Amino acid sequence: MFTLHHHPFCPFSRTIRIAMGEYGIGAEFIEERTWERRREFLEINPANNLPVLLVGQAGKVVGVRPILEFLDETKGASLGPRRLMPADPYDRAEVRRLLDWFDGNMNNEVTSYLVTEKIYKRFMKAEHGGGAPDTRLILAGSKNLRTHLAYISHLAVRRNWLAGETLSYADLTAAAHLSCLDYLGDVPWEDFEHAKHWYARVKSRPSFRPLLVDQVPGVRPAPSYVDLDF
Template identity: 50%
Template sequence: MPTLYHHPMSPASRFVRLILSEYGYQTELSEEQPWENRRDFLTLNPAGTLPVYVDDSMRALCGATIISEYLDETSGIMKRDRRLLAEDPFQRAEIRRLTEWFLQKMEADVTRPLVRERIFKLQMTPDQGGGAPDSKILRTSRSNIRQHMKYLSWLAGSRPWLAGDRISYGDLAAAAAISVLDYLGEIDWSDAPSAKEWYQRLKSRPSFRPLLAERVRGVTPVSHYADLDF
């Protein structure tokens, strides 16, 4: 059975998990602590980043973008109206743009610093960079959330799905990032009704259920995290 090396609070890992579930893959999950730099994991991915997908032939694919393109070419292209990348080249480009936005720009501006300060540093030793959260980083990241939520709300209010008429990688990438921030209680949904309605639709999909059931050691999710109607 293929294996996905992941961390439950990694948006990129969650994105790939959602794709695998939407396409009906059976995959073994192996939780990786990326700050530990395990030798065996670095053998799979010298960059030490998540996620890493290892297929039945023990071939490793590293990174959410690479994995998602591979899954589209080997499975998605045969799904027709369930394909998560569009047939039209321009539409595919828009889906890729939004996927990059949420997995790279939002990751750099918001998700990565918040997850590191609020979760990873609690589990890291002082030698690994663990310790108390940096209040300046938290303030900056929380300020950045507002701009990203405004953009997400505009997309959700302008289109049936973020990239167009059908659910796509763009929606899954955004939902993966938002779900991590929502776990931490960092989103004020009262200011984003369009985004909230969109996210409720994503949360209601069967592929989302394993994410909503997960818990991270030492960090309790916000009370509405697993609620479909919140």
């Protein structure tokens, strides 16, 4: 029995939801608004970061990277040739380098700005940092996004999937970030054809479908968000 503490527009949480879909693992989902510092969640994870995976009565895994590695270690072999971490240590290092890139650089330069300003702030009270979106941060994020789309296109031209020949955690992670931005209609797909084609392949996987029904009250998804032939 799995329980995932998550937020629908946290890119790290989205990565784990897609991964669980690939593994065929169901879970109870508990939405956390970490800026509210819910006491029961702080008892589970004093660092207050998402996601947190609970397994049975006593198992706890905190954070996207620990959860991805944990799922690979405990469930990876069950996927056979569809395993989401490659077998070769250098290939695994390449997946992890890209996880650093997307969850570090891309998140800090793009996703965090746009999701915080456009989504989280709607739900935050003033004392938690809520208020009107900061258009300077939105502009900075939108500008930086083009660099990251260019890099994804660069990889997608040269490789079958972002980290190599097979679908990996790198694809799920990059797509999780982009899915948040795509909901907001912020992705200039028309300028990055190879990135778009790669994203369409990830988006069409059954593991991705649950994300496509997420809705933010008051923020309609961009028309292309649920469209597999966007």
